[in-house]
Amino acid sequence: MKTAPFKRDAEHQEQSRYDHLVTADGMVHRSLFTDPLIFEEEMRQIFGGTWVFLLHESEIPQANDFKCVTIGRRPLIVARDSDGVVRGMMNRCTHRGATVCQQEQGNARRFTCAYHGWTFGNNGDLLGVTFPKGYRREFDKAAHNLGKLPCLESYRGYVFGSLNPDVESLREWLGAASEMIDWSVDNLVTSKARVVKASSMVFNANWKLQSDNNGDMYHVPATHKSVAMMTQLRHGAGKALDHFDGDASDMYVKYYGHGHKLIDQTPAIESAWDRARPVPGRETYARALEQRIGKAEARKYLEMTGRAGINLVLYPNIIIAGAGSFNVYDPVSVDRTIVHSYDVVLEDAPDEVNALKSRFKEDFAGFGYRDDNEIFERIQHALTTIPEMEWLDFSKGLGTDREVFEGNGVVRGAVSDETGIRGSYSYWKELMSRDIRPRVIQ
Amino acid sequence: MKILQPVNDLAVDYVNDARYERLAVFIAHMQADSETADAIADDEILKLLYLESRLLDQRFFEKWMELFSADLIYWVPMVWGPQDPKFESSIYLDDRRRLGDRVGAILTGALHAQTPPSRTRRMLSNLEQWNVSDHEMRVRANVVIWEYRKHETRSYPGTQEYEIMRDSGKLSIRTKVVRLLNSDSPQGNYSFIL
Numbered sequence: 001m002k003t004a005p006f007k008r009d010a011e012h013q014e015q016s017r018y019d020h021l022v023t024a025d026g027m028v029h030r031s032l033f034t035d036p037l038i039f040e041e042e043m044r045q046i047f048g049g050t051w052v053f054l055l056h057e058s059e060i061p062q063a064n065d066f067k068c069v070t071i072g073r074r075p076l077i078v079a080r081d082s083d084g085v086v087r088g089m090m091n092r093c094t095h096r097g098a099t100v101c102q103q104e105q106g107n108a109r110r111f112t113c114a115y116h117g118w119t120f121g122n123n124g125d126l127l128g129v130t131f132p133k134g135y136r137r138e139f140d141k142a143a144h145n146l147g148k149l150p151c152l153e154s155y156r157g158y159v160f161g162s163l164n165p166d167v168e169s170l171r172e173w174l175g176a177a178s179e180m181i182d183w184s185v186d187n188l189v190t191s192k193a194r195v196v197k198a199s200s201m202v203f204n205a206n207w208k209l210q211s212d213n214n215g216d217m218y219h220v221p222a223t224h225k226s227v228a229m230m231t232q233l234r235h236g237a238g239k240a241l242d243h244f245d246g247d248a249s250d251m252y253v254k255y256y257g258h259g260h261k262l263i264d265q266t267p268a269i270e271s272a273w274d275r276a277r278p279v280p281g282r283e284t285y286a287r288a289l290e291q292r293i294g295k296a297e298a299r300k301y302l303e304m305t306g307r308a309g310i311n312l313v314l315y316p317n318i319i320i321a322g323a324g325s326f327n328v329y330d331p332v333s334v335d336r337t338i339v340h341s342y343d344v345v346l347e348d349a350p351d352e353v354n355a356l357k358s359r360f361k362e363d364f365a366g367f368g369y370r371d372d373n374e375i376f377e378r379i380q381h382a383l384t385t386i387p388e389m390e391w392l393d394f395s396k397g398l399g400t401d402r403e404v405f406e407g408n409g410v411v412r413g414a415v416s417d418e419t420g421i422r423g424s425y426s427y428w429k430e431l432m433s434r435d436i437r438p439r440v441i442q
Numbered sequence: 443m444k445i446l447q448p449v450n451d452l453a454v455d456y457v458n459d460a461r462y463e464r465l466a467v468f469i470a471h472m473q474a475d476s477e478t479a480d481a482i483a484d485d486e487i488l489k490l491l492y493l494e495s496r497l498l499d500q501r502f503f504e505k506w507m508e509l510f511s512a513d514l515i516y517w518v519p520m521v522w523g524p525q526d527p528k529f530e531s532s533i534y535l536d537d538r539r540r541l542g543d544r545v546g547a548i549l550t551g552a553l554h555a556q557t558p559p560s561r562t563r564r565m566l567s568n569l570e571q572w573n574v575s576d577h578e579m580r581v582r583a584n585v586v587i588w589e590y591r592k593h594e595t596r597s598y599p600g601t602q603e604y605e606i607m608r609d610s611g612k613l614s615i616r617t618k619v620v621r622l623l624n625s626d627s628p629q630g631n632y633s634f635i636l
Binding site: 196197198199200201202203223225226227229230231233234235236277278279280281282283284285288338339340343345351354355358359361362363366367370371373374375 | 515534633
């Protein structure tokens, strides 16, 4: 099938100043990973220019609940006010700049800055200042409200915010990727899922290495060799990631447009439960569950305690992995990234299910992520120190009949190809080239 | 004991509600602030804990695992403060089988996160011992795990809490909790076995 280069919409047909850094041949320049100035621009153009995942609605379920997150490093309070309205507010006093909230999560009607006692409501309004006299003009409280995100929307419980008042609607931006969010949420067996923190990690490498890796199946046998060998020797075949065998199965990768990419492993995963590496309590809790609700019902729940097999990487900062699980990337600097991992407690499921889910969420974090992070740091080191070797090669699948254009900007590739990753870089180029004005509203 | 072999005959059924409840009782005692210890850890216990630390530092992993009882829980909590280990994820919450997996991954020689391998030294101090009975002891110690890898040295301070059983005169570790000061902070490469 004839392939075509990624199309830009009409207003971006002119040459982007990043064309020389992300080429039509699938090559990406090292400076995207090493240049602190490009990193600063990304914090504005990408993390200030499009939708950024903030949190899940179930993390702030009650009126006056709040959670502190980041949006491209910026500390943000996401709060549900007493009327249930959710807003994103910069954690920054409008007086002289101190952060006003020091708690990661909680329930509060007000935030008081410790410096001079200015007090803000959880809708961002400045409620009162100490000693208000002495200003040349009448003190305008509204002009000193906390800076809020101009846009905040949610889809199926996933809350996104944007600093760009002209951003397209969330629905439009998610586009065809929303089908996999739907699949992930609708397959949860129960409808009462509460998001919980599972773990956090940090590595000294650029955030895009994590995003690229989450859209990469090719690396599995080499990077995760130790887990494969150990699991095979101790637990036999058919577990962990040994369902990847080059392009032998019907697994595939996909680029959805707007930076979103997917690995769909489900064609090679008949049963997430059967393939799950054995966690502490596997046999005991499975048996107890079967005794409680019967084998058929139990199996539906047990399937929620293993690897669902989708990597839905929404641009720029979240991977949704199915069965309620997701990871969020927090860029810290050009060569340092934090990743937070979340799972769900299924509130109306039997206890045995959640006792297994908690243990499974720990598994790949301990056995898999560390190898990925080690690789990222090796990359960061070599890219930073060798300016004479400029390019990273993401061309696998490009211009071959493995690359299938499905229409509406959606491109499918063979599972070991770099199709999805290339798509993300085309969007990176688009966002970096736009003339946008991120701002807060008061 | 060979780690990289089929684990078919390993007892795994001990991970159940009763085992989690036992863990809860143990950690409630260890986290109670004002209890005075029965003793500074005596020689017999010190020998065991120093041996356990040394074997781990020396990377004699298979010998190290022989010090643990058949119903081991090896727990590195994430949450700082009151915990519910059954439902909350941890940095590690391992039974014998999964701790063996962790060790096994290192022993394959293919674990990139341990290529090159870490060098570690565990420093134990402030050892307090409680004697629940003549065959069950609880020990709490401050710990700093020093780790050197790829030109950098890192420290992991915290507390280690042990449930030690005596059976037919032989001591074994039934529970080990490694409570890092920064447990709820983003973690780096802990694949050297915390």
